Amino acid sequence: MKLPTNSILISLKIGIVSDGQYGERAFEQIRRRFPTEWILLPYPSSPVVDEIELTIPPCDLYISYLRHPDIAMELIRTGIPALLGINLGPGFIAQAHEFNPAVIGPETMCSVLPNTKFCQVNEYAKVFGRPVFYLVMDGDRIVWCKTIRGSPCGSTDAAASEISGQILDQEALSRFALSICHNCRAPRFGKTCDKEKAGIIHLEELMRALKGVNPKKWEELIQVLEKIGCSFPNE
Template structure:
């Protein structure tokens, strides 16, 4: 699978570092040409556009909403699936998701299967956290990350929770993901910062809770 991460600024580099461990991945910072007037859109260089078009999955962290929409309109019929990692406003979300191969998650660690084979292949590795744990005498000995948040936070907190008491890890996971630090609020421009962070904390807490439940069923 070929994944392109496209940004016009400070976000996307952590997703690139995480995703490239599992899929062929490239990080593209748009080298846009400034328009002649404020009424015109910045122009995306043809070389970069051609590179983006040659993708299975495109993930955008573009903060400029007009540029996001312009890019999607140019590539939606040429790439297999587009995930919008940064967007502003419900109106833009609805407009972007009117394209059948585009999704705008509230935060990237909520992604789950939706029936599209390309999207689901990606989400089998990255999205809503899922993991298994190995415990000896109530102490966590090993954590297998089955699906991790694209930012790398799941792997970060999993390493931190080794050696902890199994009864504590779900609560600790929810706290530690915010120390990564979680950027959910910063790139979810329409939302309160704490709302995005709260969701990320909840998803990681639940992932460890579910892992503990599966462990108890095995016993």
Template sequence: MQVIKVFQQNNSGARKIAAVRERAGDDLVLDVINIDDALPMVLDDTEEYLKEAWEMEADLVLDYLKHPDLSYDLCRICSERGIPVVSPTKKWRRPHVFTPPTCCGLPRNDELGAYACSFGAPEVEAAVEDGVVKEIRVIRGAPCGATWEAAQDVLGKPVEEAGVAIGLKVQFYCVADPAGWDPIYGKSPVHFAGHVHQAALEKALRKS
């Protein structure tokens, strides 16, 4: 059993928390820390809000904090304590800190334990019959649940249309901020999510 501490602001991680709990079963235990205070743009001292981070016992931390000062200090604390933390879309560079461009851009890594076996960059298997997609089995998917939702919508699609279709469907279900733009990847987080899902399904279809 993996104990995961989740830090969020004003329910910023609510959908991901719900989806992970639904699909992880008893393998993962999520303990959620909410920070709902109205905060200034700059926080010189985050200690009041991150007291639990210094004392927590956890195998993994998920950072869904919106305030950059809170997020930075949370990742600093986790790094110093040797606790791995997943902080999507952020640019922090520290040991034990993983900053994928989106939640569904997280690669497999042994340091992240059971969480990374089920959630992160999508991995699927597909079955085809008479030129259409008959089955999609999600091995690993987005923690917001978009992979599972989109996979159901693609069933019955012609093989040649399925990759594009799942990419579009994922963008519909995705909870990332579409206004964001990553100059490294040349995509918004939503477009990135669609791209990695399209690539994952097309790979599975080629194998089938």
């Protein structure tokens, strides 16, 4: 299996758009693989902003970590494809689609897949999004857990590194999920995105990788994971 390199993919320029609260870790991760610009916009104190004049550098794809809906909507009005790193809810997304159909508000940033209608999002999601792992096993022990695709916050890489060298059992899976929750930047029990969901997504994909190399161990652990909300519809 050929593993991806960390070379920059020069075909897509990404703008990480933030008001200063979130997005720094995504910027550090994404700029290793794509030409990436850090775009800092204001966070108004007023809940409603009537007149907005923003200077936004042109990019092929914006990833928005903006918390104020009026500022986020102004970004969306540029017509450039946008991923909402902070999902402002279904009502906001419905309104956004009136101005820009290429707006995606994923359940979590680690749930994005390269299967949208928009090539810019798909190119990004080949590298960052719903995790893909490559496992090397020695019996029940994970010799190496390699991230092929992971979350832009870096939690996938951290958890993969921590589980490498461990015996894969229920306790190891619990530590793996807790590592994801600890490093995840999503809000806890958020309405549209939360740490617990991110942990479950990573467990599901770790198990998908496990099935290919150790089906017996997969069969042993899958029943435990289904009890905590993991699903394996294609298994």
